[in-house]
Each structure stands twice: as structure tokens, then as C-alpha cells.
Amino acid sequence: MDKKLGNTSHDPEVRKGPWTMEEDLILITYIANHGEGVWxxxxxxxxxxxxxKSCRLRWLNYLRPDVRRGNITPEEQxxxxxxxxxxxxxxxxxxxHLPGRTDNEIKNYWRTRIQKHLKQASSSFQQQSSNSEIIYHPQACTSQVSTMAQPIETYSPPSYQGMLDPFSIQFPTNPHHSSCCTNDDDNNNYWSMEDIWSMQLANY
DNA sequence: AAGTCGCTCAACCGCGAACCA
DNA sequence: TTGGTTCGCGGTTGAGCGACT
Known part of the structure; x- marks a missing residue:
């Protein structure tokens, strides 16, 4: 039993997994009326x-009205x-320091994009270059900052440039839309935050 | 067309910190 | 001071989806 939570994870009453639209609406409506906290x-x-815990995470990472969704901009990167x-x-x-971005989003972004590319870059660096200076260590908390003052595209070694294409900066067509939920025509199974908020406002 | 692979991201888990009676 | 409860953080997992074979 997780003493840190009121509920146990074995409790059959406790729902897990993806949130439904109904649950989202309940949470949004409740917080709109009573405020957040004491989860x-x-x-x-x-x-x-x-x-x-699950409610808090859902609210902070997805439902909050000021959550910015969409691709990370070069400045943010x-x-x-x-x-x-x-x-x-x-x-x-x-x-x-990134208004509207969540820790979860940044963490995912780092792990799936930046860290991967930095790893590849540093390994190719080590292989082919003895005089190049490795300017960044993904895991090193105290590594030099000064040379990092530019996006990956520009600080990467030449050998690294080719693989940056998929990593090139894309500006969101609609910053309010989640890339995973509303990025295509058929959003039968998904709903955008605009949908939820318009429904919430209708109920409010 | 079907199967496999790799990527992304929402959500969960465990732990330590903070808070409170 | 202590023990219980809640919060917040960082790491990890797994479902979903597109790309590739």
C-alpha cells in the first residue's frame, strides 16, 4: 500500500490509465468551482x-488552461x-522558465529528442575527432554552459548535421493543439483542449 | 496488405520533502 | 520531536501511431 496516497493501487475502485473526456470535464469543472490543491x-x-496524484498530474500536464501545447520553439529548445x-x-x-510548458513535457522532449541527438553526436565526435572539443555532456549537471548558447543545429559538429533534418525546427500550426490528439483530420477518439474547455464553459 | 520497428508522450511509480497535528 | 499525510519531482513504462520492410 502506498502510504503516500489515500488510495491503494490495488483498490479496485481506483481507476488507472488514460483519462476519459468525462473525467476531464469533472476535474475541470470541479477546479473551476473550488480551485486546485489538496488533491x-x-x-x-x-x-x-x-x-x-493522478488528478494533479492530469491537471498540471494537460488540463490547465495555460498549458502550451505544440512543438518546442527554437528559443525554448x-x-x-x-x-x-x-x-x-x-x-x-x-x-x-518556460511559461506554459510542463516538467513532463520538457523531460520527454529532452529524452526523446535532445539526449538522443547529443549521444549520437558525442559518439560520432569521439570516433572521428581528437582535436574537437566536446562541449556538452548530457548527464553532466555542471558542464559548461557558455558554448551551449545556440540550438543543436548550430552547435553540432559537421558530421552531425545530416541527421538533424528530422530534428529541424517546426513551428506549430496551432499551438493550442496537442500533437498527439488533434494533429489530423479524424479525431474520433480524441478531443482537443478547446473542445473540453468549451464544454466546461457551457456547464459553468 | 501485413508485420515489425522505432518514436512520442500520457500516465504511473517510488521516493524524499514539506507540512501539520 | 514524532508520526502521519500530502505534495512534488524524476525516472520509467506502455499504448498508440507512423514509417519502414
Whole structure:
């Protein structure tokens, strides 16, 4: 039993997995009326069969009205790299400097994009270059920052450029739309935050 | 067309910190 | 001070989807 939570993970009453639109609406409506915080009691009071933890995560990472969705901009990417070089994996701290971005989003972005490319870059670096200076170590919290003051595209070694194409910067066509949920025509199974918020406002 | 692979990201888990009675 | 509860963080997992074979 997880003593940190009011509910146990074995509790059949506790729902896990993806949130439904109905659950989202309940959570949004409840927070709109009562405010956020005290997540365990909030979950109970709202009638959600979720842990407080799950509610908090859902709200902070997805439902909050000020959450920015869409691709990370070059400026944001640059900032993430600078701050990561300074602080390491302090995602929440980094997220505070990127308005509308969540720690989870930044963490995922780092792991799936930046870290992967940095690893590849550094390995190709080590293989073919003895006089090049490795300017960044993904895991080194105290690594030099000064040379990081540019996006990956420009600080990467020449041998690395070719593989940057898929990593090239893409500006979001609609920053309010989640890339995974509303990026195509048939969103039968998904809903955008605009949908949810318009429904919530209608209920409010 | 079907199967496989790789990538992305939402969500979960475990732990330590903070808070409170 | 102590023990219980809640919060917040960082690491990890797994479903979904597109690309590739």
C-alpha cells in the first residue's frame, strides 16, 4: 500500500490509465468551482475514481488552461539546453522558465529528442575527432554552459548535421493543439483542449 | 496488405520533502 | 520531536501511431 496516497493501487475502485473526456470535464469543472490543491480530497469530492496524484498530474500536464501545447520553439529548445546544462535533470525548475510548458513535457522532449541527438553526436565526435572539443555532456549537471548558447543545429559538429533534418525546427500550426490528439483530420477518439474547455464553459 | 520497428508522450511509480497535528 | 499525510519531482513504462520492410 502506498502510504503516500489515500488510495491503494490495488483498490479496485481506483481507476488507472488514460483519462476519459468525462473525467476531464469533472476535474475541470470541479477546479473551476473550488480551485486546485489538496488533491486527494479533491479527487474524492469531485467523485473521481482516481488518486489525488493522478488528478494533479492530469491537471498540471494537460488540463490547465495555460498549458502550451505544440512543438518546442527554437528559443525554448535553446533555453532548455542552457538550463539543463546549468541544473541537470531539474525538470520542474527548468519548466518554471518556460511559461506554459510542463516538467513532463520538457523531460520527454529532452529524452526523446535532445539526449538522443547529443549521444549520437558525442559518439560520432569521439570516433572521428581528437582535436574537437566536446562541449556538452548530457548527464553532466555542471558542464559548461557558455558554448551551449545556440540550438543543436548550430552547435553540432559537421558530421552531425545530416541527421538533424528530422530534428529541424517546426513551428506549430496551432499551438493550442496537442500533437498527439488533434494533429489530423479524424479525431474520433480524441478531443482537443478547446473542445473540453468549451464544454466546461457551457456547464459553468 | 501485413508485420515489425522505432518514436512520442500520457500516465504511473517510488521516493524524499514539506507540512501539520 | 514524532508520526502521519500530502505534495512534488524524476525516472520509467506502455499504448498508440507512423514509417519502414
Amino acid at each position: 486527494n480530497s479533491l479527487a474524492k469530492a469531485a467523485g473521481l475514481k482516481r488518486t489525488g 535553446l533555453l532548455i539546453m542552457e538550463l539543463h546544462a546549468k541544473w541537470g535533470n531539474r525538470w520542474s525548475k527548468i519548466a518554471k
